[in-house]
Amino acid sequence: MTEKIILSDLLAHILESLSVISPEVFLGAVFLLLIIIELILYKYIFQKSDSLDNSIAQSYQNTLWGISLISVLIALNQIISQFSTTNDTFLFGEMLILDSKAIFFKIITTFSVIILLAHIYVSKRKYDGEFYPLVISILIGLNLMAMSVNLLMIYLSIEIVSISSYVLTTFNKTKKASEGGLKYIIFGAASSAIMLYGMSLLYGMTGTLSIASPDFSRGIAQTDNVASTIAIVLTLSGFLFKISATPFHIWTPDVYQSAPTPIVAFFAVAPKIASFLVIIRFYSVIPTDLTLITAIIALASITFGNFSALWQKDAKRLLAYSTIAHTGFMLIGLVMISELGIKSIVFYLIVSLFTNFSAFLLIDYAANNTQGQKSDNDSKFMIENFKGLGRLNPLFGILILIVMISLAGLPPTGGFIAKLNIFSALWEAYQASGKQLLLLLFIFGLLNTVISLSFYLKIPFLMFFKESEKGVTFKLSLEQAVLAILLVFPILALFFNADWLMNIINSL
Helix, strand or coil: CCCCCCHHHHHHHHHHHHHHCHHHHHHHHHHHHHHHHHHHHHHHHHCCCCCCCHHHHHHHHHHHHHHHHHHHHHHHHHHHHHHHHCCCEEECCCCEEECHHHHHHHHHHHHHHHHHHHHHHHCCCCCCCCHHHHHHHHHHHHHHHHHECEHHHHHHHHHHHHHHHHHHHCCCCCHHHHHHHHHHHHHHHHHHHHHHHHHHHHHHHHCCCECCCHHHHHHHHCCCHHHHHHHHHHHHHHHHHHCCCCCCCCCHHHHHHHCCHHHHHHHCCHHHHHHHHHHHHHHHHCCCCCHHHHHHHHHHHHHHHHHHHCCCCEHHHHHHHHHHHHHHHHHHHHHCCCHHHHHHHHHHHHHHHHHHHHHHHHHHHHHHHEECCCCCCCCCCEHHHHCCHHHHCHHHHHHHHHHHHHHHCCCCCHHHHHHHHHHHHHHHHHHHHCCHHHHHHHHHHHHHHHHHHHHHCHHHHHHHHCCCCCCCEECCCHHHHHHHHHHHHHHHHHHHCHHHHHHHHHCC
16 A cells, blocks of 8 residues: 655655755855855946956955855854754655764865865955855755765765866866866766666665665665676766766866866865765665675775876876875775774775865965966976975975875874774774785785875975975965964874774764
8 A cells, every 4th residue: 555645744844854954955045145146246346347446356256255154154053063953863755864974974074165265265266256156056965965865865966066066177267177177077977877877777676765775775685686786886886986986087187187276175075075975875785795896996096096196297186196096095994894994984084184185275385376487377286396395485395295194194194094094994804704805905005005105205305305496486375374284283183193083983
């Protein structure tokens, strides 16, 4: 018998769900407000002024930036308050779930937007008015991803993030930006189509779109192993695209090179955070053994990322391949689903947030604060331009040295603890299962870590052991130095007091 649907109860449930996701509802209202304000400001202030006065343009930018920052801070406060008011609540008929994991990940993604806005402020960048609504829309999509437990909702939230990301990639309005945006949308559309096909197969096998439903796991377990594995792998393609895992990484270097640097830093962190929670939820309910497939993807991502980075001469492309390699290291935690493995991934994501934002912030400083170099806009991120900057500005040199050491996974940085946790989880899984594949992955992962030293330490070497060109000067403003120190400090703190963060993760 079909269950009778009572309209009044359904409406009451929807209204109750809307009250629970008040941060996202608020951000949706802010999204519309920013569009309206931008239209009004542009039409009545910017266009009707007799001359394009710099003060008018600056006020235009500051207004939109200020509204965005205040709105994100309000949303962050609302999300934090959800820890004490709401927990483990299904919303909109099991489309979403608000549990401690979702709240924690929403806090991280919202915090990443605050860092993005801070980066824009200290670098004194100016963007068209639609930039800020697009950032807010990405945040809404990321928060929905963190709560999604329904395949359709997962797809919709990924598309909200992706479509806004396609537009932001082309904001530099250059030929390279257009090329990067085109590659991004082509690969994104292809991966979304493959993912949708996989989801349709899973729906046919299980009769439900909710991965939280027992019928989902039961239906997969009762299906032929080969057929279910194919459907699962096809579905994973969309998730792998968002985290830049091999073989869905092709778009990453071109997008990172051509997009605005603050946006690139955001791309390297926020979408991966939300996507990994979706992947963890998906893996946790799948009865199929994905050890071999995950190990191959992890090893391929690490190897391709590290070996490709060896030949890079552009700092942004080098960091792009670096993020691919780090995605592979995080996937190691999913090779054998274990409590330590999942906790290690979350710790790794937090460390990556500070490390990647710091790395892109510092190379942005080097590219835009250096005076006297003969380089155009396309070549100012060349690694050769870092020669002698550590001597010209010792604080900058020390900060970027710490960041690169963390990316390489060496002490005394949080990157060392992150990789130590991942390899500890892998070794624990190998001892428990005795699978030689895990030992092979362990050995190759360590070898790749050693190989990565050659390109991570290239920039510090040039900064301290090479002379800069004659007449080159390099200075940081006070606010730029403060933001860089605030982002780099947690990298060191998480080495000396990693238990603090692990205890928070354990409580989720």
